[in-house]
Amino acid sequence: MIREISCQEAARYVYGYLDGELEPRTRAEFLQHLEACRKCLGAVEFERRVIDFIRDRGSSESPSPGLRDRVRRLFEAGAGAGNGGSVTRER
Numbered sequence: 001m002i003r004e005i006s007c008q009e010a011a012r013y014v015y016g017y018l019d020g021e022l023e024p025r026t027r028a029e030f031l032q033h034l035e036a037c038r039k040c041l042g043a044v045e046f047e048r049r050v051i052d053f054i055r056d057r058g059s060s061e062s063p064s065p066g067l068r069d070r071v072r073r074l075f076e077a078g079a080g081a082g083n084g085g086s087v088t089r090e091r
């Protein structure tokens, strides 16, 4: 049974997904969310390009914390706009 996840949860899974570290069920939930949510899909594509860009430059380092923060805010901004209300949730 695949449950629906929120944009906030999707934001937490994106790096695990890109790193191939999600459990199969979590990955299925994540992918299901992407099919329904273009904002998160766009953010994942953006993040994938960032990672490709960094790899192309020959650096083995992962994206900086600042960059991850920016992508996370991108998700959260999308979540608030998409639901027609302000989404504020404790972390």
Ligand SMILES: [Zn+2]
Pocket: 006, 007, 010, 033, 037, 039, 040, 041
């Ligand atoms: Zn979403």
